[in-house]
Amino acid sequence: MEELSGGRKSAIYRCGDVVYRPLQPWSPTIHQLLKHLEHSNLHQCPRFIGVKENQEILSFIAGDTYNYPLVGAITSAEALTSAAKLLRKIHDATASLLSQMDLSKQQWMLEPKEPFEVVCHGDFTPYNVALSKNLVVGVFDFDTAHPAPRVWDLAYSVYCWSPFKTHSLDKLGSIKEQVARAKLFCDSYGATAPEREQLTDIMVARLHALIAFMRKEAENGNEFFIADIEQGHLQSYLKDIEYISINKQKIQLAVCNK
Known part of the structure; x- marks a missing residue:
């Protein structure tokens, strides 16, 4: 094996x-x-x-896989566009599943968030997809899936694919290039005007939720998250929140086509 x-x-x-x-x-x-x-x-x-x-x-989902720092095919416009379209397909397909589920009896890794529009992947990121040349042809690791609004998933994906990250190993390009990638992801997904208007605020809220989850798991003795915090990942998310907040106007003007 x-x-x-x-x-x-x-x-x-x-x-x-x-x-x-x-x-x-x-x-x-x-x-x-x-x-x-x-x-x-x-x-x-x-x-x-x-x-x-x-x-x-x-x-097994076949294809080329990547992680941060993002280099090569995963940084292409084709990869970003095909990723956003796949996320939309997953969301559209899961909308009907919610009506078939008794959510009160289901267990999820991440806490569901109302309004329940779709089942979010929860971690639709460059390191959880497979590529064939420049196209995303698969996605894996659904452990973080949970019911939530579409924009809850969309915002976190935009954050990771743009990416609006500050760590030297995670960041890619200038803020101008990042907002252009954010707009392309939203356009390819087919984001609505209301989803675009709240995108930056939801990105920040989603990161705060991730930080709270990490802290809770670490307090409960989860060694994976204890190590994550010790390695500075939580601090990186806090810096990313600050970075997104500082650049909120630039991001919103781009994704809202203003």
């Missing part, structure tokens, strides 16, 4: 065309989501195959 990167607590392994991942308390909910996406002909997402002991078995 080949060990894959990206696991939060335990190792993830690939054997041929299948992936073995550790089961989590929210896994049954995610399996229901993946089955729905499969039935919706969204073949860019992992297919749920089954459970074996303490592991879930999913189909």
Whole structure:
């Protein structure tokens, strides 16, 4: 077996065309989501195959993968455009799933946020997609999926793909280039005027929610998040919030076509 990167607590392994991942308390909910996406002909997402002991078995999403610092095909306009279109497809497909779910009985890794419009991926970022040349052809790691407004997912994705990051290893380009990428992502997704108008505020709110989640998990003894905080990731998010707030007008003028 080949060990894959990206696991939060335990190792993830690939054997041929299948992936073995550790089961989590929210896994049954995610399996229901993946089955729905499969039935919706969204073949860019992992297919749920089954459970074996303490592991879930999913189909492997083939393609080139990337992480920060972003270099190469992942930085192309084609990658960004195709990513935004795939996110829109996932959102559109999951809108009907919410009416079939009893949300009070479902468990999620991240807390659901009203109004429930779609099931958000929760971490639709450059390191969770697969590319063929310059095109995004797949997305994986649905553990963070949860019901929320479309813009909740859209804002975090724009933050990560632009990216509005300040750490030397994460940032890419000037603020002018970043806002242009943000606009392209919104245009490709088909964001509405109200979604664009609140995008920057939602980015900040989404990062504050992430920080609160990290702190809660660390206080509960989660070693992964304890290490994340010790390595300065939480502090980086706080700096990013400040960066987004300082550049709010530039971002909003661009994404709102003003």
